[in-house]
Amino acid sequence: MTPLSLRAEGATLGYGGRAVCTGLDLAVRPGEFLAVVGASGCGKSTLLRAFAGLLPPTAGAVMADGAPVAGPSPDRALVFQDDALLPWRSARRNVELPLAIRNVPRDRRRADADAWLARVGLADAGRRLPRQLSGGMRQRVQLARALAARPRALLMDEPFGALDAQTRAAMQRLLLDVLADAPATVVFVTHDVDEALLLGERIVVLGPAGVEQEIPNPRSATSDPARRAQVLAALGAPATGEEAA
Amino acid sequence: MTLALDDEKRVAVAPGPAADRGRARLRWPVRAGSVVAAVALWQVLTAANARLWVRFDRFPGPADVAREFGRQLRTGQYYLDVAQSVVRIASGFALAAVLGVAVGVAVARSRWANDLLGPLLEIVRPVPAIALVPVAILLFPRNEQGIVFITFVAAFFPVVVSTRHAVRALPPVWEDAVRTLGGGRARVLASVVLPGVLPGVFGGLSVGMGVAWICVVSAEMISGDFGVGYRTWQAYTIVDYPGVLVGMITIGVLGRVTSGVVELVGRRATRWLPGEEGRR
Ligand SMILES: Nc1ncnc2c1ncn2[C@@H]1O[C@H](COP(=O)(O)OP(=O)(O)OP(=O)(O)O)[C@@H](O)[C@H]1O
Ligand SMILES: [Mg+2]
Numbered sequence: 001m002t003p004l005s006l007r008a009e010g011a012t013l014g015y016g017g018r019a020v021c022t023g024l025d026l027a028v029r030p031g032e033f034l035a036v037v038g039a040s041g042c043g044k045s046t047l048l049r050a051f052a053g054l055l056p057p058t059a060g061a062v063m064a065d066g067a068p069v070a071g072p073s074p075d076r077a078l079v080f081q082d083d084a085l086l087p088w089r090s091a092r093r094n095v096e097l098p099l100a101i102r103n104v105p106r107d108r109r110r111a112d113a114d115a116w117l118a119r120v121g122l123a124d125a126g127r128r129l130p131r132q133l134s135g136g137m138r139q140r141v142q143l144a145r146a147l148a149a150r151p152r153a154l155l156m157d158e159p160f161g162a163l164d165a166q167t168r169a170a171m172q173r174l175l176l177d178v179l180a181d182a183p184a185t186v187v188f189v190t191h192d193v194d195e196a197l198l199l200g201e202r203i204v205v206l207g208p209a210g211v212e213q214e215i216p217n218p219r220s221a222t223s224d225p226a227r228r229a230q231v232l233a234a235l236g237a238p239a240t241g242e243e244a245a
Numbered sequence: 246m247t248l249a250l251d252d253e254k255r256v257a258v259a260p261g262p263a264a265d266r267g268r269a270r271l272r273w274p275v276r277a278g279s280v281v282a283a284v285a286l287w288q289v290l291t292a293a294n295a296r297l298w299v300r301f302d303r304f305p306g307p308a309d310v311a312r313e314f315g316r317q318l319r320t321g322q323y324y325l326d327v328a329q330s331v332v333r334i335a336s337g338f339a340l341a342a343v344l345g346v347a348v349g350v351a352v353a354r355s356r357w358a359n360d361l362l363g364p365l366l367e368i369v370r371p372v373p374a375i376a377l378v379p380v381a382i383l384l385f386p387r388n389e390q391g392i393v394f395i396t397f398v399a400a401f402f403p404v405v406v407s408t409r410h411a412v413r414a415l416p417p418v419w420e421d422a423v424r425t426l427g428g429g430r431a432r433v434l435a436s437v438v439l440p441g442v443l444p445g446v447f448g449g450l451s452v453g454m455g456v457a458w459i460c461v462v463s464a465e466m467i468s469g470d471f472g473v474g475y476r477t478w479q480a481y482t483i484v485d486y487p488g489v490l491v492g493m494i495t496i497g498v499l500g501r502v503t504s505g506v507v508e509l510v511g512r513r514a515t516r517w518l519p520g521e522e523g524r525r
Pocket of ligand 2: 044045046081157
């Protein structure tokens with residue numbers, strides 16, 4: 001299971017004739033951890049949907065490992081921004097879903113799902129329905145479900161948005177642990193600049209004109225204040241740029 | 246009607262503030278009292294042979310009806326009729342449930358099925374199922390099949406319409422999630438669409454059960470040779486009014502029981518819905 005490379009070439013993405021971003025160029029190396037930040041509504045989720053194969057580009061190309069993305073594939077797991085658990089399945093049965101799709105035998109499926117739930121700190125919540133879980137717990141079940149699919153690329157849309165600082169730190173560590181065991185390409189959308197600086201090997205600031213800025217970010221335990229300022233400035237820039245135009 | 250009663254029952258049982266409980270304790274006597282009063286009024290009017298604008302002089306009183314009911318309960322005929330009607334309802338309704346869900350899902354999810362079946366459904370739907378009696382007699386070699394057919398048609402449309410609506414109202418994120426996990430068309434159908442539409446489908450099934458009873462009873466009255474509808478009409482033609490009322494009560498009870506069953510199964514199958522917390 002080698003990590004995938006992902007690439008958007010002059011891609012125009014949009015809904016029903018209305019383009020959200022045009023001529024987007026972005027390449028993600030195999031095994032890279034790319035953090036994506038940008039103002040709300042600038043098209044971060046849209047970009048992930050395109051990489052996942054849920055949204056075909058209206059122009060240009062979106063490619064995985066050099067081949068055009070024709071549709072969704074279990075190679076590219078998407079952790080959705082909004083609640084995407086099946087509400088009639090218990091937490092465990094939700095995590096079992098990708099295993100069932102891969103025809104893993106029933107008892108292996110169950111053991112695997114329980115192991116993943118334990119890793120996200122929900123060993124006791126396996127039998128509960130999504131509506132009986134808190135928002136942050138549901139996010140963690142969704143993470144477990146995506147990881148159980150053993151994808152070659154992980155597309156994550158603000159996966160830790162609803163977590164408290166401690167659980168969030170634990171999940172960030174878990175994610176890096178899992179990636180050390182089973183390398184995968186990650187595109188990680190977040191609103192939290194510190195999270196982007198902590199996790200990303202490269203940070204991309206997305207704006208209405210596509211990639212506004214790319215900031216290489218050699219991961220380090222202490223975040224570099226200068227780089228933090230750079231990301232924040234880039235995040236502030238699109239608004240002023242738009243007003244001038 | 247069933248729904249409203251059940252809701253109130255839940256409220257009455259739910260532990261609440263003392264004032265609520267006091268009011269709840271008062272409710273049962275009030276309810277029982279209203280039924281007793283209605284029966285008493287019926288008894289008084291019929292015993293006095295009242296001829297107001299409506300005429301009670303030939304109308305059977307509650308005692309006559311109770312006596313007739315007791316007599317019928319001791320005959321095998323009564324149970325045969327009930328069994329016959331229930332079998333007709335059950336087969337027509339089961340057919341309508343299975344085909345209704347299948348057609349509803351197909352029409353909502355496939356452009357082809359929609360173009361192929363949509364116009365036909367829209368043409369046939371406005372015809373009340375009971376108006377199909379002559380057609381059913383013409384089409385089916387046996388009376389029995391005709392009655393089941395009419396019951397089926399009656400329940401079919403509410404199920405199709407509610408299923409189609411439920412499929413269209415499904416949030417796309419569930420299907421997207423299953424597809425990004427590698428699920429194909431069949432998996433999406435089995436793991437997302439069918440479970441996801443159940444709440445809507447059960448709405449259609451409840452409506453369908455009500456219409457199915459109307460149609461089975463009317464069809465039996467018109468062309469039956471057995472069944473509670475037939476027996477009720479039979480009693481009318483021989484001027485046996487207590488028999489008519491026994492038939493009416495039987496039909497009411499059967500309708501109530503069958504919609505209760507649909508309701509119960511529906512609630513069991515959709516426990517995952519928000520707001521179902523703590524309900525049995
Ligand atoms: N299903 C849809 N149909 C039509 N327009 C959509 C749809 N989803 C998103 N959009 C539009 O596309 C634009 C980008 O949306 P997107 O969800 O990608 O933003 P985002 O960067 O993820 O924002 P946020 O940070 O708030 O999640 C928005 O202007 C939004 O209105
Ligand atoms: Mg988003």
